[in-house]
Amino acid sequence: MKARERAAGAVLNYVDERTGAAKWMKKTLTKVFPDHWSFMLGEIVLYSFIILLLSGTFLTFWFDPSMNKVKYEGSYEPLQGVEMTAAYASALNISFDVRGGLLMRQIHHWAALIFLAAMVAHLLRVFFTGAFRKPREMNWVIGVGLLTLGIVEGFLGYSLPDDLLSGTGVRIAEAIMQAIPVVGSYISYFVFGGAFPGELFIPRIYVAHVLLIPGIFLALITAHLMLVWYQKHTQYPGPGRTERNVVGYPLLPVYMAKAGGFFFIVFGFTAFLGAVAQINPIWIYGPYTPAQIGAGSQPDWYMGWLDGLVRMAPPIETHAFGITISWNILIPGLIVPGILFTLMAFYPFIESWITGDKREHHLLERPRNNPNRTAIGAMALTFTLVTLINGGNDLLATHFDLSINQIMWFSRIGVFVLPPIAFIVTKRICLALQRADREMVLHGKESGRLVMLPHGEFIEVHTPLSPEKAYALTQHEQLPPLMAPESDDRGVALPRGIRNRIRARWSAAASEQVAKPTVEELKEIEHH
């Protein structure tokens, strides 16, 4: 035995005698992880979070979360002698006088954008493949919580430098607080420690941004990953993959090398963006003052849909009995997002109620094989996209020479009309794809080879599918719709008649499918 092995053995022995870890580690190191590119989306979220922790820690060494007034004396000449908050001055200091400071600021900001983009992509993957089904509903809910927190955390983060743009964003957040019925002005005064902007909100959101929310993040991410670990990862259907097994690569060495390597790739990519792509040049905006603003004020992309909703809201306020209710802020700023996120969090439970499916699922579904769900997802995406477009209506108008009124009216109408259209179109596309799959299984692939038969007829030769491919296209199950008994055998209406009817309607819509080939059909084809 070499000296190195002896030393390692001694360490392991020491640890194991005190923890008994060897038994657990033995099982863990060979834990199987299914492999698919779409499973890396969640990894990107995790790695971006680590990058955010590392770069964020670096930034805290110099950032001064204080709203004390100072005269800027750093090396950025245009702002020398300007009075500003210590927060803004220290953010400038990081950008101009700390070596690598600007790089780290830009890495931090890019990582935040990637963090949320990857989170959304991961959510879409989980949604469209049905990975949220039993037993993973809890993890879906945790995920929705993480997304909500991520949006808040990102907003707080870009509010910290206290520049003109970020201050404008905070002002808008304050207006949303003020619009809350009955207690709005109290909430605003409590958050800001008095009238807006006051001298307290930077230190307050700083502690939320660097301690409170990251702490909750750590706890939720840990729970999220522990559940993934414990429940084992889902896998895409295919030959040899069943509800009862997991097919993939062992943690050691392949998965570890790939996942670890991927962390460095994500970090390297983010660093590259931080190096070459300028983001949030706070020195251009100047310090915040409520009486000034920059044209084309835009939030980060993940707030854009919210801003777009606010922009398209009709100018409605209720003035009565000496009170004011700002529907133009409440509806787009609180009510609609609240409904959307609640529906999203409850989606797994709603779907299982509709389908009546309470079984465990570990095999993912191809989006086309669940047309209703895919169409619902497309509908939600379309809604968000229209609102996001309207969030950039001023930039779209100036860049593409459009009228801002036209974009606004397009969005106002489109936000109601386009999502249902997206639903219908997506559902039809899914059914058409199912039909194509069925054709392929029954008649094989079009080979593009034309053959003339002796009697002069032309036919195209179809090549039969491999058994693996044919299995992959037919393994999915097609649930029958739930039948709702509205009345019992004697014709007496059941107490839950209406609820059952709604459910039966939805269930019928959800089970609309192109029937996959049956055993008989396949046999018949064989005889030809």
Next chain:
Amino acid sequence: MSIQPIQDPGLPTHVHRKADTDPIAAKRAERQVAILFLVSALGTLLFIYSYLGIPQDQLIFLPIMGTTNAHQLFLGLGLAIALFFIGMGAVHWAKTLMPDHEVVDHRKEQRSKDEDREAFLATIKEQGATAGLGRRTLIKRTLGLSLGLVGLSPLLLLGDLGPLPGNELNETNWKKGTRLLTDPALRPIRPADLEVGAVAQILPELPAGKKRKLEDIAKDALLLVRIRPEEFNLDAERLSWTYQGIIAFSKICSHMGCAVALYEQTTKHLLCPCHQSTFDVTRAAEVIFGPAARPLPQLPITVDADGYLIAQAPFNEAVGPSFWERDSA
């Protein structure tokens, strides 16, 4: 589960990679991995050189990017290369040289076995019974009371987060006779200083000794616009609030409080860049587009004995975004 029309053919047979069978290919893959790791090392060297060797204010011209800071660019590129190629090396290693046999692991149902669940319930009941939770209601209730009360204390402690708003949201520093000062010079302004078609940012003159805070600006900021008096389309009262074609509006948007800073001279429209609410100057800042539901509050102005513009009276409504107690009637 329905019967499958096509039987599961099972896992496809494993296809060997070139490096699995060909020692030369394996050696080549090993070299490739090593080169990737070496590139990473070079990236770190570039990083170190940039940190120590390139002055912080060194500018460099690059196509596409334009003039950019060389120190920060090469520092970042060095870091990016160093990290990225460690990753590439590891992944290439895993893909070419590490075993690529897929492994099958068994999966069991999440649900515990029935006997385990029963045993668990029995334990809960038994242990609960020994503590007497079911029987001793007095203990249960007093515990509930004390836990509930102690939970209130952190809420109470948050009471000093802020003062109560009181009437503050309805008040500004504009009083009868307050002089209009230009922002940022803070000089009083005469009507003649403002040409027709011009706009000015205005703040109120504060009583001696009072320091202007951002909270003051957030409510006091004013936009002064001068147009030809005949262009106004106002009722008699509002017209009396103007002076020789000069009209004063709160600069704080009645929608969400952004600064309404864009004035279009030809159309006489004020535009808020946050949500594009557009206000018509000639008609007392009536909303003509966008989500704002109320006109910008108008400040009545006139001139004092020295010919400087002053406020005739305070705002007759609250400025800025709406809130519940706001009397907007």
